Amino acid sequence: MSATPYAFTEQGVSMLSGILTSDKAIDVNILIIRAFVFMRQFALTHKDLTAKLKELENKYDKQFKDVYEAINFLLQKDKQETEQKQRKRIGYHKL
Numbered sequence: 001m002s003a004t005p006y007a008f009t010e011q012g013v014s015m016l017s018g019i020l021t022s023d024k025a026i027d028v029n030i031l032i033i034r035a036f037v038f039m040r041q042f043a044l045t046h047k048d049l050t051a052k053l054k055e056l057e058n059k060y061d062k063q064f065k066d067v068y069e070a071i072n073f074l075l076q077k078d079k080q081e082t083e084q085k086q087r088k089r090i091g092y093h094k095l
């Protein structure tokens with residue numbers, strides 16, 4: 001299964017800059033590459049901050065996963081109850 005990406009990697013931006021030839025596209029690609037370089041330099045010089053961010057990311061990813069699972073359960077429960085009520089009843093019914 002293939003999914004459309006939400007962001008470019010640094011390598012993707014580099015490859016894209018070889019295809020796009022307008023002045024604006026070239027300027028934007030240069031700025032994006034500079035942002036990647038800055039982020040890499042920042043991450044390398046602030047390893048303690050990078051480790052803390054990674055720790056927070058892992059902590060909150062798990063919490064959000066739990067929330068998403070709970071919401072999904074509730075949505076499925078409501079859907080199942082609605083489907084049960086809409087089923088064609090068979091057999092004898094009390095009037």
